[in-house]
Amino acid sequence: MLTIAYIGNGKSANRYHIPFSSKVENIKIKKILSPEDQSPWDALPGVEYVKDINEIWNDSDVQLVVISTPPQSHYDLAKEAxxxxxxxxxEKPFSETSEQAKELFALAEEKGLFIQCYQNRRFDSDFLTVQKVIESGVLGEVFEMDMHFDYFRPEVPQSSDTFSPLDSFLYTHACHTVDQVISYFSSPNKVNYDVRQLLGSGRMNDYFDLDLHYAGNLKVSVKSSYFRMKERPSFVVYGTKGTFIKETKDRQEEHLKLFYMPDNKDFGVDLPEHYGTLYYMDEAGRYHEEKVVSEVGDYSRIYQGIYESLVNGKEKIVKDEETIRQIEILEEGIRQMDLNNQ
Structure with a gap:
């Protein structure tokens, strides 16, 4: 049994964590830090809600704390834990700077403890499907991939007249997509940055376009904007023999927002209209255009991996060096944006 406690009782804990940790057999939630008297989220049966964080620190039964608070508190609370x-x-972003991340990993090693970033989007359906297609070999040698995480939410940057790295679009969204790239292709040899504040310097960062370069002329482009009324495809993969296009994103978040929970058998499952399209030439030179049934995404796989690491001594799903490299890329993106604004 792995006994856990949550620091934070908001949307992050209740929407993106608890429905998935609850799926894993032999994980028990004992306590949740909830400083507010009232919460819009229903209380979990059998869970103790506390207002004093020391009740978690002093509970010898609690083996793992999950930090699901606003990003500004992640480093301090992780260190305190x-x-x-x-x-x-x-929760991501793990920290604001790579030096903070290195400090936390070193402290954990010194104390013989486990610390990891919650990179649940490694288990997005669209990302898993792309891996399946690449590994099938049907595309030949892959030389380019475009990833898009678009919104049309102009009210978000328009309502903000200040800038903070941890609240930027780069830190709050590239922390998903850059991690996906690093987890599959490893650390890039070079990164080109186009990070902008479309509404002006000093305002929220609301756009980014990163090109991650690898050996063999592989380029992976990670792009996002708050001003895309028509979203670009989630993934486009180009190879020497074909192309794969996945128009739509993983549906787990869509279902969570509808309070359609993971205990439903069709939770997060793509329908045929969501399937990606594979275009390729076979060995005989014949053209093919086929739909690819999507893999099933499942964020509980992160919690299953953590259980295996802590209880059975298995390797971490998210490696320390992957988290550090991701934050280095985010840091440099903001630095490049600031330089371009001068």
């Missing part, structure tokens, strides 16, 4: 002898799972 380690100092108090607790293993920690930290």
């Amino acid at each position: 380690l100092i108090n002898g607790k293993n920690a799972l930290v």
Whole structure:
């Protein structure tokens, strides 16, 4: 049994964590830090809600704390958890700087503790499907991939007249997509940055376009904008023998927002209209155009991996060096944006 506690009782914990940790056999939620008297989220039966964080630090039954608070508090709370002898799972972005990340990983190693970033989108349906197609070999040698994470939410940047790295679009969204790239293709040899504040310097960062370059002329482009009324495809993969286009994103978040939970058998499952399209030439030179049944995404696989690491001693799903490299890329993106604004 792995006994856990949540620091934070908001949308992050209740929408993006608890429905998935609850799916894993032998994980038990004992406590949730909830400083507010009233919460819009229903209380979980059998779980103790506390207002004093020391009730978590001093509970010897709690083996893992999950930090699901606003990003500005992630580093301080993660450090506090380690100092108090607790293993920690930290919501993304893991920290503001790579130096903070290195400090946390070093502290965990010194104390013989586990700390990891919650990179649940490694288990997005669209990303898993892309891997399946690439590994089938039907595309030949892959030399280019475009990834898009678009919205049409102009009210978000328009309502903000200040800038903070941890609240930027780069930190809050590239922390998903850049991690996906690093997890599959490893650390890039070079990164080109186009990070903007479309509404002007000093305002929220609301656009980014990163090109991650690898050996063999492979380029992976990660692009996002708050001003895309018509979303671009989630993934487009180009190879020497064909192309794969996945128009739509993973549906887990869509279902969670509708309070359609993971205990439903069709939770997050793509319908035929969501399937990607594969275009390729076979060995005989014949053209093919086929739909590819989507893989099933499942964010509980992160929690299953954490259970395996803490209880059975298996390797972390999200490696320390992957998290550090991701944050280095985010840091440099903001630095490049600032330089371009001068």
